[in-house]
Amino acid sequence: MGLRLREQSSIVSSVERAHAPESQVGDQLAKLRTQLANERTLLAYVRTAVGFIVIGVPAVWLIDHPHASIAGWVSIGAGMAILLGGIWRFVRVKDRIGKEQKEA
Numbered sequence: 001m002g003l004r005l006r007e008q009s010s011i012v013s014s015v016e017r018a019h020a021p022e023s024q025v026g027d028q029l030a031k032l033r034t035q036l037a038n039e040r041t042l043l044a045y046v047r048t049a050v051g052f053i054v055i056g057v058p059a060v061w062l063i064d065h066p067h068a069s070i071a072g073w074v075s076i077g078a079g080m081a082i083l084l085g086g087i088w089r090f091v092r093v094k095d096r097i098g099k100e101q102k103e104a
Contacts, residue, residue, distance in 0.1 A: 004072070011046050011052030024045070031097065031101060034097055035097060038090060038093045038097070039090075039095060041086075041089070041090070041093075042086055042087070042089075042090040044086075044098075045082055045083065045085065045086020045087075045089070045090075046083060046086060048079075048082050048086075049079040049082040049083035049086065050079070051079070052075050052076070052078050052079030052082060053071075053075070053076055053079035055079070056072040056073065056074070056075030056076035056078075056079060057072065057076065058079075059071055059075065060072035060073060060076065067072075089094070
């Protein structure tokens with residue numbers, strides 16, 4: 001009976017060792033997915049910021065109405081703020097991902 005338990009524990013430990021590399025690969029893939037999601041999020045911030053700026057520039061330069069000019073400058077400012085916020089978030093999340101990788 002004791003021999004069987006020893007054999008079973010040996011089999012279990014060898015199975016656990018065999019699955020360890022798969023677990024590491026899974027962790028690496030999860031990290032990669034997180035990095036790609038972070039990059040996609042940055043691109044969404046950039047796309048939104050460009051949209052605000054593209055709306056603001058013609059309003060400032062082409063429309064001869066004081067309210068349009070104010071709205072254009074607000075739109076340009078909002079676009080720049082969104083862009084800077086997106087870059088800040090990207091860098092912060094990228095650093096956090098790197099720290100978690102070093103801890104593991």
